[in-house]
Amino acid sequence: MNDDTHDDPIEALGELFADGDPEPTPGFVDRVEADLRIAHAERDRNRRPAPAWGRVGALASVAVVVLAVATAGFIWRDRSVSSALELTNARGVVVTLPDGSTVDNPADGFDLPEGTLVVVRTGGSATINDVSLGGGAVVTIRDGALVTAASVTTTVAAVVSRPANGSRQATATAPPETVRPTPTATTGPVPTATAGPVPTATAGPVPTATAGPVVPVEPVVPPGGEKPPPPPLPANFPHPGPTVAHDGAGPGAPIQGSAVDLGLRVRVAGRSHRVDVAWSVGPAADPTWQAVVIRTSGDVVADWPLGPRSVLVGESRGPGRSDAIDEPGPEATVVNYRVVLLDTSGGVVARGVVQTVALG
Amino acid sequence: MTDAAVFPLVEPSRYEPVPFDERELVERARHDADAFAELYRRHVGAIHGFVYRRTGSREVAEDLTSATFEKALAGIDRFRWTPGGIAPWLFRIATNLVTDHHRRRGRRSGDRARRAVDRLHDRVSFDTDDAIESVLDFDRAALVRVALDRLNPRYQRVLSLRYLAGLEHDEAARAMGVNRSLMSVLTHRATKALGRELQRVQEERP
Numbered sequence: 001m002n003d004d005t006h007d008d009p010i011e012a013l014g015e016l017f018a019d020g021d022p023e024p025t026p027g028f029v030d031r032v033e034a035d036l037r038i039a040h041a042e043r044d045r046n047r048r049p050a051p052a053w054g055r056v057g058a059l060a061s062v063a064v065v066v067l068a069v070a071t072a073g074f075i076w077r078d079r080s081v082s083s084a085l086e087l088t089n090a091r092g093v094v095v096t097l098p099d100g101s102t103v104d105n106p107a108d109g110f111d112l113p114e115g116t117l118v119v120v121r122t123g124g125s126a127t128i129n130d131v132s133l134g135g136g137a138v139v140t141i142r143d144g145a146l147v148t149a150a151s152v153t154t155t156v157a158a159v160v161s162r163p164a165n166g167s168r169q170a171t172a173t174a175p176p177e178t179v180r181p182t183p184t185a186t187t188g189p190v191p192t193a194t195a196g197p198v199p200t201a202t203a204g205p206v207p208t209a210t211a212g213p214v215v216p217v218e219p220v221v222p223p224g225g226e227k228p229p230p231p232p233l234p235a236n237f238p239h240p241g242p243t244v245a246h247d248g249a250g251p252g253a254p255i256q257g258s259a260v261d262l263g264l265r266v267r268v269a270g271r272s273h274r275v276d277v278a279w280s281v282g283p284a285a286d287p288t289w290q291a292v293v294i295r296t297s298g299d300v301v302a303d304w305p306l307g308p309r310s311v312l313v314g315e316s317r318g319p320g321r322s323d324a325i326d327e328p329g330p331e332a333t334v335v336n337y338r339v340v341l342l343d344t345s346g347g348v349v350a351r352g353v354v355q356t357v358a359l360g
Numbered sequence: 361m362t363d364a365a366v367f368p369l370v371e372p373s374r375y376e377p378v379p380f381d382e383r384e385l386v387e388r389a390r391h392d393a394d395a396f397a398e399l400y401r402r403h404v405g406a407i408h409g410f411v412y413r414r415t416g417s418r419e420v421a422e423d424l425t426s427a428t429f430e431k432a433l434a435g436i437d438r439f440r441w442t443p444g445g446i447a448p449w450l451f452r453i454a455t456n457l458v459t460d461h462h463r464r465r466g467r468r469s470g471d472r473a474r475r476a477v478d479r480l481h482d483r484v485s486f487d488t489d490d491a492i493e494s495v496l497d498f499d500r501a502a503l504v505r506v507a508l509d510r511l512n513p514r515y516q517r518v519l520s521l522r523y524l525a526g527l528e529h530d531e532a533a534r535a536m537g538v539n540r541s542l543m544s545v546l547t548h549r550a551t552k553a554l555g556r557e558l559q560r561v562q563e564e565r566p
Contacts, residue, residue: 011557012507013523015500021409022418024425029404031398032426038394039433 002331083130085141092124092135094299096307102300116141120299144166254283260284262291262339262352263321273330277313278323279339281354287318289349290342295326296334304348313337334358376522382445388437400429403447406525412522414458416505424461428454444531451525452535457519459513507557522547545559 087095087110095103098115112118112128120126120137128146133139139146261282268275279290293313296302300309314324328335339352382402388395407428412421430452432439432446439449508516520531533543 009558010519010523010549012500012504012554012558013519014415015504016413016524021412022421023406024404024408024422028422029401032404032429033400035426036400036429036433037393037397039430040396043433044391343376 026255055341084143085146086110087118088127090124090126091241092121094119094121094301102307112141114141114144121299143226260341260350262341262350263338264293264337264355266337266355266357268357268359273328273332275328275335275337275357275359276323277326277337278321279314279316280321280338281316281319281341283319285319285341285349286343288344289318291316291322291342292340292342293324293337294340295328295337297328297332297335300336302354303351304337304342308325328359332359383441386436386439386446396433396436399446403450404429406447407450410451410520410525411454411458414455414505414508414520415461416501419484420461424454424457424491427457431457433460440533442534444528444534448531448535450526450555451521451527452517455517455520455525455535457522459516460515462509463513503561504558507554510557511550511553514546515553518543518546518550519554 005353069244075248086108087093087106088108090108090110093105095106095110095112096117096119097103097312098113103110106159109216116124118128118137118139118141120133121133123135125135126133126137128139136203261280261284262281263280265278266275276295277295279291279293281289285291292304292315294302294304295311296307298310300307302310306312311326311328313326314322326337334356336354336356337352341349341351343349376490382399385395385399389399404425408425411424411428412418414544415421415424428450432450435453439446442448510521512518517536518532521527521535522529525532527535529543530540530546533540536543538546
């Protein structure tokens with residue numbers, strides 16, 4: 001082998017070391033380092049998106065702050081009326097007394113005792129002492145004062161569709177929204193609450209004698225059969241979005257906790273009076289929390305605590321999906337369903353939207 | 361060719377020992393730009409020299425060195441510490457980039473280098489022994505690169521990591537992602553293949 005060849009190929013690789021390693025061009029190392037520092041900073045920025053739970057938490061925090069501010073803005077405590085609160089000019093008004101009884105459109109001069117819930121339906125109006133309430137207002141009497149909460153979800157009228165198979169499915173026509181029941185005003189002209197859709201009583205649990213720890217209730221099971229497993233929910237399963245979380249302390253109380261999704265789907269099978277009820281509780285819910293599905297008939301608002309003409313249709317614990325079959329009875333023509341999430345003490349954590357279906 | 365140019369390769373050794381604090385530096389470099397810059401400073405010379413030996417081009421060496429550390433930054437969260445430190449991982453990135461570089465250019469790169477050597481032979485006047493030696497050294501290095509570039513990419517990586525980066529057998533195996541036994545087999549086959557290519561390149565010389 002001549003001078004240009006090698007018996008050992010590995011030795012040949014030594015040729016690549018023959019002239020040594022050249023130094024990089026001046027400034028190369030510094031330039032690359034600067035580029036790397038920039039890239040490092042960009043990399044840190046790009047890989048720091050808030051994790052899913054962080055985003056939810058951030059959104060919940062924003063929602064809580066906004067609602068807390070709104071609630072604070074609309075809480076009105078007029079001590080001047082604490083001595084005696086009278087309802088007058090009631091039109092389209094439902095008053096729920098502390099004992100759970102309800103009175104529609106009470107006569108002028110109706111006394112409002114502590115713990116009374118007053119709901120003014122759409123188009124209705126009422127006056128409590130010198131405060132006028134417009135449609136959509138929801139107020140309670142607490143500590144002798146008129147307390148309104150901004151975080152009220154509206155009743156969503158259901159659209160009953162009739163698919164080809166004859167079944168009817170109620171779907172929410174609008175997402176829940178917050179209404180402004182009563183503006184803040186302690187002096188000046190008597191404020192009038194803004195008109196809006198009929199609200200449900202969501203200002204918090206009405207303090208009644210029946211309020212207390214939740215007793216688990218077995219869901220209605222179809223006769224002669226076991227409760228079927230929950231079917232997969234369709235893509236259009238109504239999810240009202242994050243439901244305003246309450247601490248269960250009642251209306252006007254500081255809002256705490258995180259947003260919890262409550263979904264509800266009700267479907268009438270054929271011409272029967274059997275209603276398939278499926279509900280879901282979002283993953284943000286605590287495993288100990290109990291979801292209850294309440295059914296009312298007519299224009300009675302479905303809410304917790306259970307009032308007159310209210311029936312507990314089903315219950316579940318923690319996040320997940322559940323279902324039940326409800327049989328409202330042949331006399332029922334219009335029924336309403338709602339999911340309410342309760343904590344271990346029976347306090348309301350969150351409320352879903354009301355779904356209404358027509359039967360028969 | 362002098363023996364001095366050959367012996368370092370017969371018994372390859374680490375280009376430098378792993379600094380005792382490198383593991384901690386690597387951990388910090390995942391989120392600390394200063395730490396990553398320190399790592400870069402420690403290894404940029406070795407990586408640059410390695411790439412230059414493989415490519416014979418200062419310009420390409422700088423491009424690929426820069427790319428090596430950019431890739432290292434992008435992937436440092438996935439780096440798992442091994443006893444050999446971070447160097448084998450960096451050399452693996454670099455040798456992959458070199459292989460890709462040659463693959464992109466195709467075998468024409470080797471042919472181009474050979475033509476460049478031929479042109480150099482034609483132009484240089486051999487006035488002095490030093491000049492002749494210089495040209496011959498360049499010639500030999502270029503021919504070795506031609507032969508090396510003609511190997512399949514895996515063999516290129518084996519020989520580069522083992523003999524041009526100076527990694528120990530185990531480190532090179534880790535950098536290749538193979539076990540010791542397979543590394544031995546690959547090294548043996550790559551060496552044989554390099555020998556055949558060197559012979560072929562010699563025969564192709566004008």
